[in-house]
Amino acid sequence: MDVTLIVLSAGNSTRLDYPVKKQWLRIDNKPLWLYVADRLNSFYTFKQTIITSNKNDIRLYEKLCDYTIVAGDRERQLSLKNALKHVSTEYVMVTDVARACVPKNIIENLLSNPADCTVPYLKPVDTVVYQNKTINRDEVKLIQTPQLSRTEILKKALDTDKLFTDERAAIEAMGGKIKYIEGSEESKKITYFKDLNLPCLTPPSKNTLTGNGYDTHAFEENKNMILGGVEIDVPYGLKAHSDGDVVIHSLIDALLGAAGFGDIGEFFPDTDERYKGISSVELLKEVINTLTYKGYEIINADISIIAQKPKLKEYKTKIQRNLSKILNAQVNIKATTNEKMGFIGRGEGIAVISTATLQYKDWHEDYNR
Ligand SMILES: Nc1ccn([C@@H]2O[C@H](COP(=O)(O)OP(=O)(O)OP(=O)(O)O)[C@@H](O)[C@H]2O)c(=O)n1
Ligand SMILES: C[C@](O)(CO)[C@H](O)COP(=O)(O)O
Secondary structure (H helix, E strand, O other): OOEEEEEEOOOOOHHHOOOOOHHHOEEEOEEHHHHHHHHHHHHOOOOEEEEEEOHHHHHHHHHHOOOEEEEOOOOHHHHHHHHHOOOOOOEEEEEEOOOOOOOHHHHHHHHHOOOOEEEEEEOOOOOEEEOOEEEOHHHOOEEOOOEEEEHHHHHHHOOOOOOOOOHHHHHHHOOOOEEEEEOOHHHOOOOOHHHOOOOOOOOEOOOOEEEEEEEEEEEEEOOOEEEOOEEEOOOEEEOOOOOOOHHHHHHHHHHHHHHOOOOHHHHOOOOOHHHOOOOHHHHHHHHHHHHHHOOEEEEEEEEEEEOOOOOOOOOHHHHHHHHHHHHOOEEEEEEEOOOOOHHHHOOOEEEEEEEEEEEEOOHHHHHOO
C-alpha cells in the first residue's frame, strides 16, 4: 500500500508552557519532530514523509534530515492542507508530532484496516458528563492520531472554510466511512509539561556541542566602532551592512555552528534592508532566543580579537562582561596584534575567531525536579 506520512509539527506549543517548544525537545540527540518521523519510518516504509514546520524553521529542519519540509499555518488543519498539496499516494497517514510514542501495532492495525478514514481511539474509563448530564460513556470515543485517510477523500473533505480538530471529523462531515481501531495509552498527546512522562521519551543527550566562528571587517572613517556591544572611543568604525560589530558576528557564527544551524548570513542576509545599521546585540539576542526555543543552552564562549589597532586592553573586561551578561554564560575575551603582518598588521581591519559550546536543555531533569 503506497502511503505518505505527514507529521504535523508547526504548532506553537503554547500549553507546554516551557522555554523549549515541544517539537524541539531533544530525545537523546534528535529533536522530537525528527525522532517521531524516524520512529514511524522504522515501523513502515512510507512512500514519502512530509513534516510541517513553523515557516521560519524550514531551513533548520532541512539541515537535519532529507524529509520533505512544508511550512505550516496558523491552524492545524491549514498546516495539513499545505502538506496535502505534496501528496499523490492513494493513502495518507497524518499524525501529531505531539503523539511521540505511538506503538508499532497501531501503525500495523491502521494499515490493515483501510477505509475513507481509519482512526485509533480510547474508551473513557471515567464517568462522562456532557452539558451537566451524565451520558453513556460506552458511546464516547477519545480520538487519537495517526489517522489513515484516502488522500482524495481527505483533500475533498478539507476543501472547506470550516475548521475541524482532526481529519476524521472532516471526512465524517462529508459522509465518509470511518473505521475505528483500538488506540493506545502510549499514543497520549504531549500537550502540557506533565505529559512528558511517556516511556519512549528518553532524556536529552549530555553531549556538549562546539562551534566556531570567524569574521573580518575593514575599517571605515566617520563611523562608530562597536565591539562586543561596547563602543570603542576611536574616530573610525567597521564597514558593514549592520553596525559592524565583528566580535558579535564571529560569536553568532560559533553559536549557530554548535547548533548545526548554518551561519549568520543565512539568518540575517546583508541584502535585507531590515538589518541595515542594526545593532548586532539585537541580532545576538535573536539568535539566543532561537537557540532557547529549539532546546539549546549556552555553556561558554571563547573569543580572540586579532587587531593591530585600536588598543583594546582597557575594553576587554567591558566586552567580556557585556557578552557574558547577554549570553548568561561564561565568556572569555583575548586580544592580540598580527605583529604588523598582512591586512590586519597594516591596520586595514579586524578579524575575530570565536568558539562556543552548547548543551541540550534537560527537560527530563526539569520534569523530575
Ligand atoms: N498550526 C498548527 C497547530 C498545530 N500543529 C500540530 O498539530 C499537533 C497537535 O496540536 P497541539 O497538540 O495543539 O500542538 P500545539 O498547537 O503546538 O499546542 P498548543 O495548542 O498548546 O499551542 C501538534 O503536533 C502541532 O505541532 C500544526 O502542525 N500546525
Ligand atoms: C488531532 C487530535 O490529536 C485528535 O485527538 C486533536 O484533535 C488535536 O487537538 P489539538 O488541540 O490541535 O492538540
